[in-house]
Amino acid sequence: MSYSVTDPSPLSRWIAGVTVVLYAMITLLPLLWIIATGFKSPEDSIAYPPKVIFEPSLEGYVNLFTTRTRISEEEQATPPPAETWYERIAREQGQSIAGPSRYGERFVNSVIIGFGSTFLCMVLGTAAAYAFSRFRVPLRDDLMFFILSTRMMPPIAVAIPIFLMFRQLGLNDTHLGMILLYTAVNLSLSVWLLKGFIDEIPVEYEEAALIDGYTRFQAFTKVVLPQAATGIASTAIFCLIFAWNEYAFAVLLTSGTAQTAPPFIPTIIGVGGKDWPAVAAGATIFLVPVMVFTILLRKHLLRGITFGAVRK
Amino acid sequence: MAEVTLSGVTVRYGTTTALDALDLHVPDGAFMVLLGPTGAGKTTTLRAVSGLTRPDAGEVRIGGQEVTGLTPAQRNVAMVFQQYSLYPHLTVRENLEFPLKSPLLRTPRDAMAQKVTRVAETLQIAHKLDNKATALSGGEMQRVSIGRALVRDPVAYLMDEPLSSLDAKLRADLRIELKSIQADSGATILYVTHDQIEAMTMATHVGVLDEGRLVQTGTPREIYEDPVSIYAASRLGLPRINILPADLFGTAPPGARSIGLRPEQIRQGEGQDARVTRVERLGDQTRLHLNFRDHDIVTVTDPHTALRRGDVVAIAPHRPFFFAADGARIRA
Numbered sequence: 001m002s003y004s005v006t007d008p009s010p011l012s013r014w015i016a017g018v019t020v021v022l023y024a025m026i027t028l029l030p031l032l033w034i035i036a037t038g039f040k041s042p043e044d045s046i047a048y049p050p051k052v053i054f055e056p057s058l059e060g061y062v063n064l065f066t067t068r069t070r071i072s073e074e075e076q077a078t079p080p081p082a083e084t085w086y087e088r089i090a091r092e093q094g095q096s097i098a099g100p101s102r103y104g105e106r107f108v109n110s111v112i113i114g115f116g117s118t119f120l121c122m123v124l125g126t127a128a129a130y131a132f133s134r135f136r137v138p139l140r141d142d143l144m145f146f147i148l149s150t151r152m153m154p155p156i157a158v159a160i161p162i163f164l165m166f167r168q169l170g171l172n173d174t175h176l177g178m179i180l181l182y183t184a185v186n187l188s189l190s191v192w193l194l195k196g197f198i199d200e201i202p203v204e205y206e207e208a209a210l211i212d213g214y215t216r217f218q219a220f221t222k223v224v225l226p227q228a229a230t231g232i233a234s235t236a237i238f239c240l241i242f243a244w245n246e247y248a249f250a251v252l253l254t255s256g257t258a259q260t261a262p263p264f265i266p267t268i269i270g271v272g273g274k275d276w277p278a279v280a281a282g283a284t285i286f287l288v289p290v291m292v293f294t295i296l297l298r299k300h301l302l303r304g305i306t307f308g309a310v311r312k
Numbered sequence: 313m314a315e316v317t318l319s320g321v322t323v324r325y326g327t328t329t330a331l332d333a334l335d336l337h338v339p340d341g342a343f344m345v346l347l348g349p350t351g352a353g354k355t356t357t358l359r360a361v362s363g364l365t366r367p368d369a370g371e372v373r374i375g376g377q378e379v380t381g382l383t384p385a386q387r388n389v390a391m392v393f394q395q396y397s398l399y400p401h402l403t404v405r406e407n408l409e410f411p412l413k414s415p416l417l418r419t420p421r422d423a424m425a426q427k428v429t430r431v432a433e434t435l436q437i438a439h440k441l442d443n444k445a446t447a448l449s450g451g452e453m454q455r456v457s458i459g460r461a462l463v464r465d466p467v468a469y470l471m472d473e474p475l476s477s478l479d480a481k482l483r484a485d486l487r488i489e490l491k492s493i494q495a496d497s498g499a500t501i502l503y504v505t506h507d508q509i510e511a512m513t514m515a516t517h518v519g520v521l522d523e524g525r526l527v528q529t530g531t532p533r534e535i536y537e538d539p540v541s542i543y544a545a546s547r548l549g550l551p552r553i554n555i556l557p558a559d560l561f562g563t564a565p566p567g568a569r570s571i572g573l574r575p576e577q578i579r580q581g582e583g584q585d586a587r588v589t590r591v592e593r594l595g596d597q598t599r600l601h602l603n604f605r606d607h608d609i610v611t612v613t614d615p616h617t618a619l620r621r622g623d624v625v626a627i628a629p630h631r632p633f634f635f636a637a638d639g640a641r642i643r644a
Contacts, residue, residue: 204397207364210384211391212460213416226401 013045031287037280038154045276059093060277062086064103064268064285068095103282106264111289112175113260114244117182121239123188123233124183126198130220132191133198134206144192156248163252173258181245189242190235197231198224233300237293244290261286314375314467314500315340316361321370321522323356332524337470338517341498343491344509345532348521354504355394357521358470361502363387374467385416390461391470395477397457398445404456405441405494411464431459434489436507451478458486462493468500475510485535488514508548511537520544542572542639549574550600551599551610553633560605561629569643572633575612583628588619602627 008016039056061151068090082088090097132140162181171177201224209219225232228274247262253261265282268275294301316338323331331353338344344355359365361372363384371380379387390411398407408428412419419427432438435455436559440448445456452476461469474490475483491514494501505511509516511532511553520543528535528544539545545553554573558564561584564571586609590601598617602609604627611627619625634642 138630202395202397204393204395205399207384208391208397208399208460209410210364210388210395211362212411212464213385213388213414215383215415218415236468 012107025204035281035284038277038284040277040280042275042277045280056131057089057277058086058090060275060279060281062097063275063278064281065101066090067101068093069098070094071096084144089199095123096162103261103264103268106259106261107285109175109254109258110244110260110262111285113178113182113258114240114289116179117186118236119241120179120183121186121190122236125187125235126225126228128187129194129198130224133195134203138274143219144195147188147191155185159249159252162249165281166253173254173256176226177260178250178254178260182239182246183248186239186242191237193235194228194231194236197228198233201227233297237297237301240293241290295303315342316500317373318357318360319371321357321360321367321372321374323365323578324369324507325361330524331360331367334521334524334526335390336519336526336529338500338502341500342517343494343501343503343515344517344519345503345505345515346519346521347505347511347535350400351523352521353524354521354526355472358391358472358502360636361387361468362389362391362470364370369520380582388416388464388466389468389470390460390464390466392472392474394472394474398448398460400444400446402445404437404442404443404445404448405430407445407456408441408463411460417464427463431462434493435459435461435486454478455456455482455486458490461551466474468502471501474503475506476506483507490514496608509549511548520547531574539633540641542570542635545572545574545641546632551575551612554609554611555635556580556607556609558634560607565634565642567636568634569637570635571629572635573609573629575610577630577632578609578611578629579630580611580613582621582623583626585624586627588621588623588625590621591617591619600625 036052036054036058037059040054041050041057041059044051044054046088066086070092071091083089087097089301100149131137132144137143166172166177166181169177171180205223205227206216207221209223210216245262249262250260254263261282265279265286268278269284314403318334318336318337319584321331321334321336334357336357346357348354356365360367361374363379363386365381367380371378372409373379374387374389378533398404399410402410405428408431409424411417412424412427428441429438432441435458435544437452437455437459439458440452445453448456454474458471458474461471476484478486487510490501493499494514502512503514515532517529518532519526520535522543528540532537532548535544539547542553542555546555554598555570556573558568558571560571584604584640586602586604589603591610592599592601593615596615598615600613600617600619602611602625609627613619
């Protein structure tokens with residue numbers, strides 16, 4: 001196949017540039033607003049007209065990670081010396097830090113469940129996609145359709161049966177339960193996406209490896225997997241984003257030990273008035289892992305776009 | 313090295329039969345070329361020997377040992393594919409090392425470097441060893457692909473039109489190279505091609521396949537000079553053998569339907585008149601297109617011939633082949 005490539009004219013470059021910048025502003029503005037709110041004082045966060053320039057404060061982050069008690073008038077008169085910077089910030093609000101909040105645990109839960117289900121989904125998805133792509137699986141097309149059909153309704157439609165099932169199995173509010181659930185929901189997507197990527201890899205490579213003295217499994221790991229890296233990376237990002245952001249099942253099925261960050265963040269609002277800076281701080285920190293994961297894998301994503309450019 | 317024997321091998325793809333109870337014997341150290349048009353079963357034969365395709369019936373023996381149920385790795389054969397199937401994520405060197413690193417061979421590091429260097433020099437790709445496999449030209453890719461087979465010491469080499477994607481000069485070089493490698497090492501090679509020069513120059517044995525059956529085996533000369541049928545006769549020879557009604561030049565043996573004339577079986581300057589319709593000057597040879605009693609005949613003449621379109625030349629058959637109605641040869 002051949003392509004004719006012409007350099008874009010200055011005008012079209014300019015239009016493209018402006019479009020990209022505008023789009024970036026529209027999508028990034030709410031994000032920037034959340035990040036900014038995390039560094040505001042509670043008064044600034046609800047000021048009207050909204051404050052763009054403000055005096056930064058770490059109050060939101062301190063409130064996010066701590067539980068505090070109000071200190072009485074006499075104690076305020078003769079305060080014990082504030083030993084740390086976060087204790088000092090709490091004192092300025094007339095509060096004293098009583099202990100850590102549960103945000104840290106919830107965040108760790110999100111990491112375990114999000115990455116755990118993504119990993120499991122990749123292992124199962126790649127294996128299933130490879131089998132569907134390469135072997136004469138009986139009823140292949142019907143099975144592929146069945147797998148897709150699990151995605152034809154919103155997952156939350158089966159919330160009640162899943163809730164009952166989990167209760168019977170003792171999976172309510174467990175990490176294992178949530179990992180299995182998110183893996184089950186994401187698996188159809190990952191099988192379909194990965195099958196597409198593996199179909200693109202010519203079977204001759206594996207046949208060459210088989211003749212070069214490798215077993216089928218070794219040919220898979222040494223020849224197919226490196227070439228499917230692009231597809232695996234982009235599929236993993238999709239799976240992680242779903243599991244990471246999922247809210248409805250998390251509210252329904254977790255309450256304590258396995259609760260993820262999304263259902264926890266809104267509960268911050270209830271503690272001592274509407275503490276928007278703490279909510280914003282929670283949301284900001286919550287965004288970081290997915291951003292880092294995507295940035296780490298972006299090399300593969302870019303390669304995915306140019307993948308079709310080589311001669312077949 | 314070892315002999316390769318297929319007996320009664322049948323391979324079906326769905327409803328089509330690619331190999332129909334094929335019997336084939338490749339002697340130890342032979343360079344056997346398989347000839348036949350697309351769909352005759354040449355590639356399927358290679359796949360059955362390599363183990364990539366399991367036959368539906370029959371058995372494959374390599375070196376006297378039955379290998380029908382074994383995996384490709386267990387058979388220890390090397391194969392060069394028609395499309396250059398280099399591993400795109402590896403460098404040229406890593407591609408050449410790949411078979412040596414396999415659990416089958418587990419070659420020590422210095423022996424591996426030695427072998428890779430030697431093969432790279434033979435195939436003139438030593439300066440490209442550290443390039444990515446995808447950064448090569450088509451010809452270079454195919455040489456690496458051949459190199460990946462040559463670094464090993466397999467019991468047999470299987471080659472599926474390995475030179476078809478190369479330019480003429482490189483093809484000529486590699487033809488000589490492959491032939492001398494085979495002659496030096498005594499390797500058993502099963503080789504598929506459409507190219508008659510490859511078949512004539514390299515083969516010690518030729519097998520003619522037709523719809524999954526072996527119709528004739530022999531040396532290239534035997535196939536050329538003593539074909540068993542029109543089909544076998546048409547596999548070799550450029551220009552192709554002329555097939556004409558048996559009685560066109562006079563009497564024919566009983567039962568003969570067609571007469572087959574290769575260029576050297578047509579004597580010029582004696583016999584009956586034919587009209588020249590076209591003179592094709594190819595440099596080293598000149599082809600003469602003739603019209604004889606409303607039949608077209610293509611033959612070869614002196615490169616410096618003065619004949620022109622419209623001239624008349626007398627022709628006579630000289631020890632022609634006669635074929636029966638079913639295409640089988642009728643021997644005098």
